[in-house]
Amino acid sequence: MTHRWRAVQTYPETIYSMLWFELLIQGIIHGSMYAIIAVGLSLVYGLLRILHVAHAGLFTLGGYLGLLLTNATGSLILATPVAAAVVGVIGMIIYRVCYHPILDQPPYVALIASIGLFIAMEEIYRLIFGPYGLSYARPPLQFQVQFFGIQLRAAEVGMVVVSTVLLTALSYLSQKTRLGIAWRATVDDPQMAASFGIDAVRVRYLNFFIGSALAAVGGIYVSLLSNLVEPTMGGVPSYKALAIIVLGGLGNLKGTLIAALLLGIVEAFGTIYIGQWLDRDAIAFALLIVILMIRPQGLFAGR
Amino acid sequence: MLHLEGLGCGYRDMQAVHDLDLNVEAGSITALLGANGAGKSSTLMCIAGHVEIKTGRIIYQKSDISDSTPMSRVRSGIAVVPEGRRLFPRLSVKENLVVGGYVRPKQRSDGGMAKVMDLFPRLKDRLGQTAGALSGGEQQMLAIGRALMSEPELLLVDELSLGLMPKMVDICYDAITALNRAGMTIILVEQNTHRALEAASQVCVLESGHAVWKGSAGEAAGNQEMINAFLGIR
Numbered sequence: 001m002t003h004r005w006r007a008v009q010t011y012p013e014t015i016y017s018m019l020w021f022e023l024l025i026q027g028i029i030h031g032s033m034y035a036i037i038a039v040g041l042s043l044v045y046g047l048l049r050i051l052h053v054a055h056a057g058l059f060t061l062g063g064y065l066g067l068l069l070t071n072a073t074g075s076l077i078l079a080t081p082v083a084a085a086v087v088g089v090i091g092m093i094i095y096r097v098c099y100h101p102i103l104d105q106p107p108y109v110a111l112i113a114s115i116g117l118f119i120a121m122e123e124i125y126r127l128i129f130g131p132y133g134l135s136y137a138r139p140p141l142q143f144q145v146q147f148f149g150i151q152l153r154a155a156e157v158g159m160v161v162v163s164t165v166l167l168t169a170l171s172y173l174s175q176k177t178r179l180g181i182a183w184r185a186t187v188d189d190p191q192m193a194a195s196f197g198i199d200a201v202r203v204r205y206l207n208f209f210i211g212s213a214l215a216a217v218g219g220i221y222v223s224l225l226s227n228l229v230e231p232t233m234g235g236v237p238s239y240k241a242l243a244i245i246v247l248g249g250l251g252n253l254k255g256t257l258i259a260a261l262l263l264g265i266v267e268a269f270g271t272i273y274i275g276q277w278l279d280r281d282a283i284a285f286a287l288l289i290v291i292l293m294i295r296p297q298g299l300f301a302g303r
Numbered sequence: 304m305l306h307l308e309g310l311g312c313g314y315r316d317m318q319a320v321h322d323l324d325l326n327v328e329a330g331s332i333t334a335l336l337g338a339n340g341a342g343k344s345s346t347l348m349c350i351a352g353h354v355e356i357k358t359g360r361i362i363y364q365k366s367d368i369s370d371s372t373p374m375s376r377v378r379s380g381i382a383v384v385p386e387g388r389r390l391f392p393r394l395s396v397k398e399n400l401v402v403g404g405y406v407r408p409k410q411r412s413d414g415g416m417a418k419v420m421d422l423f424p425r426l427k428d429r430l431g432q433t434a435g436a437l438s439g440g441e442q443q444m445l446a447i448g449r450a451l452m453s454e455p456e457l458l459l460v461d462e463l464s465l466g467l468m469p470k471m472v473d474i475c476y477d478a479i480t481a482l483n484r485a486g487m488t489i490i491l492v493e494q495n496t497h498r499a500l501e502a503a504s505q506v507c508v509l510e511s512g513h514a515v516w517k518g519s520a521g522e523a524a525g526n527q528e529m530i531n532a533f534l535g536i537r
């Protein structure tokens with residue numbers, strides 16, 4: 001990234017605006033990746049008031065399964081939904097085994113369980129898949145595409161497209177269908193929702209399935225961008241996603257999406273303009289601190 | 304239609320209602336009266352399936368529903384208008400009604416909504432508004448409408464008139480009596496003794512979780528001594 005900074009100083013005006021456009025696009029690419037990861041976390045918080053740290057472990061698992069299935073079948077198109085579905089089911093199992101029995105305990109109990117689970121998951125991946133990380137035999141979506149004069153990798157475009165499509169579908173499900181209405185009713189008042197025949201436990205399963213499957217898709221695209229899957233790849237996304245859901249107003253879905261995009265864009269510009277002083281991965285927290293100083297409730301009202 | 308037999312219910316180690324016997328005839332309005340903390344809401348929510356039964360049982364339409372979930376109770380025709388309305392505040396008026404009809408086939412949803420709009424025309428212009436933004440009176444209408452969407456045979460109403468201006472109270476009572484005339488059985492919990500006695504056919508008075516007086520609404524209205532002793536002067 002530093003070579004670009006130097007380049008900027010010697011190029012004329014038009015290149016400046018070109019650079020800004022490119023930074024914006026890079027920001028959107030990262031923002032859509034953050035969004036697809038953070039959404040599941042936000043959903044779980046909205047429904048159960050649990051900070052589901054182990055969510056990032058599912059993101060990693062998505063990366064592993066996507067890569068292994070792609071290597072085995074040669075088809076990313078096939079591997080993605082299968083990996084997402086498997087991870088979705090594992091998310092449901094985590095709810096059943098880890099959270100369901102301790103729901104009536106204070107929230108920190110679930111938080112501790114979740115952190116423990118996340119650490120355990122990283123170790124399990126290390127044991128099963130080895131410590132050094134895996135790569136694609138023939139990495140898909142690596143060809144270049146032109147987008148208004150910018151060179152992008154197909155995987156980057158794919159990240160944005162897939163994330164937009166899935167999150168739009170999620171929004172349709174939650175806003176327009178009976179199931180989605182039942183889901184939001186359970187978030188508002190689980191006892192009353194049950195009183196009108198909505199099974200809160202089934203809503204929670206659905207919640208974990210969808211959130212985990214989305215995280216898995218995020219993991220697959222991140223692995224495509226870096227051509228690497230390793231046990232610890234969930235670490236950075238896990239704390240960034242936490243920053244994002246706090247920024248977006250805890251449990252607020254729309255806020256989460258906007259905060260994710262905002263973080264992506266701020267990071268993209270930040271690497272160029274404040275990159276000398278602040279590491280890219282620290283920008284999330286700088287942004288979090290600044291915004292919480294101005295608006296302690298986050299960008300949007302939470303729950 | 305509904306029989307409470309020696310019902311005791313409460314929360315964890317706290318028992319709110321003791322040994323309550325109550326028969327509710329189909330097509331009647333039963334008023335449950337009593338001072339604050341007497342156990343009225345607990346009784347109602349226990350019938351709806353939300354408060355743990357400690358002793359006795361609940362017989363509804365000849366079957367013992369003591370162990371059944373709130374979900375199966377609403378399916379069998381018991382709906383609740385809870386204390387404080389407890390709407391889904393971030394859902395729209397229409398979505399609240401959709402949730403109300405969740406246990407009924409989707410095709411009947413529109414018909415149910417039309418009936419609610421007939422009963423409460425004021426809600427018609429507010430279908431897209433979030434429930435949390437409604438006035439208190441409109442919220443009570445919506446709470447009743449939401450319960451009606453589940454096509455109940457037994458309607459449990461807690462604090463129908465609380466916090467409403469007199470005109471709103473009239474609208475809500477008119478709705479309740481109209482529903483009752485159409486055949487719905489109603490259990491009504493009220494602070495407003497006067498209004499409740501007007502509407503009700505039978506009365507049960509609770510004090511500290513015990514039934515202390517039972518009889519017809521006419522007897523209750525004529526029994527000033529009882530009203531003074533248990534219900535205060537209203």
Ligand SMILES: Nc1ncnc2c1ncn2[C@@H]1O[C@H](COP(=O)(O)OP(=O)(O)OP(=O)(O)O)[C@@H](O)[C@H]1O
Pocket residue numbers: 314317319337338339340341342343344345346386
């Ligand atoms: N969720 C709860 N947990 C523990 N105790 C409760 C709970 N709800 C009510 N109680 C207790 O049960 C008793 C009966 O309360 P309940 O709400 O049934 O009275 P009520 O007759 O409806 O009173 P009000 O007229 O004030 O609504 C009270 O002593 C109350 O403190």
Ligand SMILES: [Mg+2]
Pocket residue numbers: 343344345386461
């Ligand atoms: Mg009460």
